[in-house]
Amino acid sequence: MLPTTSPHSNGDPSPRDAARHTAGAKRYKYLRRLLYFRQMDFEFAIWQMLYLFTSPQRVYRNFHYRKQTKDQWARDDPAFLVLLSIWLCVSTIGFGLVLDMGVMETVKLLLWVVFVDCIGVGLLISTVMFISNKYLLKHPSRNFDVEWGYAFDVHLNAFYPLLVILHFLQLFFINPLPFLTNTVVLLYPFALLGLLYILSISLGWNFTQGLCWFYKYRVK
Incomplete structure (x- = not known):
């Protein structure tokens, strides 16, 4: 999306419009930061994980704040996804130990949970929600649409509490009676x-x- 000019700026783009990026640029920035752990804000990601349990509205207020400051609803930092994947790996290993699974079975379960249950389903849901821009918008506009990345973030936010309950807390209550x-x-x-x-x-x-x-x- 090209930056627009303000009628009072003599042809120069406003600061808000200058900071605006295309969807491809945002996606490239997000994926590139996956390779640079030092650029990820893990402390802030941990804060979000904590408040998703105690005060979810504070997390979504942060999304609104990001929209005002960076002109995007979606996270621009993949730290949350990285921590969530680590949680999935740890919990899957726990499942493998509790259920007496072999090494290869545990690895297969880990790959399935991370890349299918979490990321794969999230990609599918996000794509479906993104298509809603074409069919469900009341007043089509560039400034009011569903960001693909935001739909993916909503999926991750909903997946994390379920992960803790079913993949972590549940492990302590698995007590088979043969x-x-x-x-x-x-x-x-x-x-x-x-x-x-x-x-x-x-x-x-x-x-x-x-x-x-x-x-x-x-x-x-």
Whole structure:
């Protein structure tokens, strides 16, 4: 995207427009920084990971601040992706140890989790969201569109808490009992819960409100 000129600048681009880059330039800058660890702000990436659990709105306020200062919603630093990949590697190795997997099986699982579950799915989702610029924009404009990189960042932000819960905390609760059989029977009641959920939506029944009323009138 070429910089535009301000009517009051005698043909010179404004500072905001001069700082604006094309999507290709932004992508090249992001990928190039993957090769230079010293240029990555890992401290800030750790801060984002912490607040994705405790105060997610602060992370998204930072995206808004980046849009105002750098004219882009997406991260321009791949430090978050690098740390997330390291987390995936560590958690996958933990899975391999807990489940008594072989070295090659663990490596295959690691490659699958990192490059398919995380990056591959993220690329697919980001591309679908990027296509929305063509079909879903209310008023098409260069200044108001979905950035491909921002869609990818949203995927990473959502993937990280799920990673910690399922790939890290869950490891401490995996306790197989080899002397039991047909343990899948214990999961059957969840099918009933799913049916109740569908019925509550179709009937307009607020289960949470009903539960609150139950506790309130039980003690009266």
